[in-house]
Amino acid sequence: MRDRITRFDVSSASLGQLGLAPMEGVTDFAFRLWMSILGPPQFSWTPFLRFTDTFPRSIPEYFIPELESPGVLTQMPVIPQLMGPNVDDFVRAADLVLKIAPWVDINCGCPSPTVVGNRSGSSLLEKVEVFSEFIHKSSLHLGPQRLSVKMRTGFIHSNEFNSLFESICGLPLKFVTVHGRSRLDRYKGKSNWTLPMLASKRTSMPILISGDIHRFAHIQSIFADQSKIYSGIVGRGALRNPWIFSGKSKAPVLKALCVFGLIQNLWLSDPGLLLLWAKDGHGMKTAGVDSESWIRVIESLNKFSGVSVAEIAEVDLSPRALARVKMLWSYIRSSLPGVFMDPSILRSSRWSVFYSHIQNICQLNHFSEDELPLLYDEERDWLYSGESREAFNLHQSI
Ligand SMILES: Cc1cc2nc3c(=O)[nH]c(=O)nc-3n(C[C@H](O)[C@H](O)[C@H](O)COP(=O)(O)O)c2cc1C
Incomplete structure (x- = not known):
C-alpha cells in the first residue's frame, strides 16, 4: 500500500463509492487515522470548522495534517469542511484552505439551535434566494470544481429540496451531498433517498447521498437503482460498525x-x-x-x-x-x-x-x-435517533 500511495495527495484521488461522513467531535485527525488503520473508507471529511470575520487567520494546527504536514499519511483523501453565516468570511477562509486542498465543502446542514441561531449550517436553506446567492457568490469566487455543498433536503420540509437544488445545480460545483431530512426533521423518520436519486437523473452534477446507510446492502440498493448517485457517505453507521467499509463480519x-x-x-x-x-x-x-x-x-x-x-x-x-x-x-x-x-x-x-x-x-x-x-440490528436504530423508541417507531411508520 505504501508503494501505491507514496504521498498523500487528495487531488489525485477520485471519489469512491463509500465515504466517511463529517462528524463534529468525532472525525478529527485521530479518528481518521484510526479508521485508516482499521480498513479505510474511500474518502473522508473533516468535521466543520467555523469561520467568522476574524477566524481562521491561518489553517488551524491539526485541522488537516494529512494535507498540511508533509509526509503525514493516511490511506484516504480528506475533504475540509467550513461552516458559518457570511459569504465574504467563507470565501476568505476557503481561500486559506484551498492553498493546500483541491476543494472545500460548505456545511448547509447542521441543525443545532445554536448554529441555526447564528444563521449558519441548515439556516442557509431557510430561503432559496439566500442559499442560492451564497453558493453562487462562493462558486464564482473560488472557481470551478473548488466548492462542494453538503445540505439537507430543506429547512422545514423536504418539499423545499427541488427548488433549493435547482437554484445551484447549474454551477460548476465539485458535488452536492444530500442528507435526506429537513432541518426540522433533525434525525426523525427515514432519510429520503428518493429526492436526491431523482435529482441525479436531471443533472450532470455529481450527487452524494447521506443518511441511514448502515450496511453495505443499503448502498448497493442505491446503486442498483437507475439513478446516477455518485457515492454514499456513512456517519452513525460507521460508528456502529467501523468495519462497514471493509464488509467484515x-x-x-x-x-x-x-x-x-x-x-x-x-x-x-x-x-x-x-x-x-x-x-x-x-x-x-x-x-x-x-x-x-x-x-x-x-x-x-x-x-x-x-x-x-x-x-x-x-x-x-x-x-x-x-x-x-x-x-x-x-x-x-x-x-x-x-x-x-x-x-x-x-x-x-x-x-x-x-x-x-x-x-x-x-x-x-x-x-x-x-x-x-458484527451484525446490523435495525431494532437498535432508535438509540441513535435522539427520540424515544415509541416516537421513533411512530415516525418510521409514517
Ligand atoms: C455526531 C455527529 C456530528 C456531525 N457533524 C457534522 C459536521 O461536522 N458536518 C456535517 O456536514 N455533518 C455533520 N453531521 C451529519 C452527518 O455527516 C450525516 O449527514 C448525518 O449524520 C446522516 O448520516 P448518518 O445517518 O449516516 O449518520 C454529524 C452527525 C453526527 C451524528
Whole structure:
C-alpha cells in the first residue's frame, strides 16, 4: 500500500463509492487515522470548522495534517469542511484552505439551535434566494470544481429540496451531498433517498447521498437503482460498525478499541507525538480484523504511548480519552450480541474497569474477544435517533 500511495495527495484521488461522513467531535485527525488503520473508507471529511470575520487567520494546527504536514499519511483523501453565516468570511477562509486542498465543502446542514441561531449550517436553506446567492457568490469566487455543498433536503420540509437544488445545480460545483431530512426533521423518520436519486437523473452534477446507510446492502440498493448517485457517505453507521467499509463480519473489537484509546490519549495530550507516529507511515498500515496485526500496532505505538502490549488492560487513559472510547463504544455495542448492551460497561470510571467488563462478558458468554461478531440490528436504530423508541417507531411508520 505504501508503494501505491507514496504521498498523500487528495487531488489525485477520485471519489469512491463509500465515504466517511463529517462528524463534529468525532472525525478529527485521530479518528481518521484510526479508521485508516482499521480498513479505510474511500474518502473522508473533516468535521466543520467555523469561520467568522476574524477566524481562521491561518489553517488551524491539526485541522488537516494529512494535507498540511508533509509526509503525514493516511490511506484516504480528506475533504475540509467550513461552516458559518457570511459569504465574504467563507470565501476568505476557503481561500486559506484551498492553498493546500483541491476543494472545500460548505456545511448547509447542521441543525443545532445554536448554529441555526447564528444563521449558519441548515439556516442557509431557510430561503432559496439566500442559499442560492451564497453558493453562487462562493462558486464564482473560488472557481470551478473548488466548492462542494453538503445540505439537507430543506429547512422545514423536504418539499423545499427541488427548488433549493435547482437554484445551484447549474454551477460548476465539485458535488452536492444530500442528507435526506429537513432541518426540522433533525434525525426523525427515514432519510429520503428518493429526492436526491431523482435529482441525479436531471443533472450532470455529481450527487452524494447521506443518511441511514448502515450496511453495505443499503448502498448497493442505491446503486442498483437507475439513478446516477455518485457515492454514499456513512456517519452513525460507521460508528456502529467501523468495519462497514471493509464488509467484515468479525473483528477484534477490544484490541481495536485499545488502539483507539491510545491514539486518543496521545492526540489529546500531545498531538505532535501522534503526528510523528503517523509520519512513520502508520496510517498506511491496515490492521483490520487480524488480532495479531493490532498487537503490532500497539507495539509500534509503544515508543510514543509508553504502553506495552502486556500493559494494555491497565493503561491509565485520561478522562477525556476514556470519554471518547465510551462514546465510540455506545455506538459499537449496537453491532454486537445483546449481552454487550450491558449499561454498566459505560459507567466504568477507568479504562481497566471498562476493559475487564468487556473481557468478562466475552468469557461468560464464550465469545473470543479477538473475533466478536458484527451484525446490523435495525431494532437498535432508535438509540441513535435522539427520540424515544415509541416516537421513533411512530415516525418510521409514517
Ligand atoms: C455526531 C455527529 C456530528 C456531525 N457533524 C457534522 C459536521 O461536522 N458536518 C456535517 O456536514 N455533518 C455533520 N453531521 C451529519 C452527518 O455527516 C450525516 O449527514 C448525518 O449524520 C446522516 O448520516 P448518518 O445517518 O449516516 O449518520 C454529524 C452527525 C453526527 C451524528
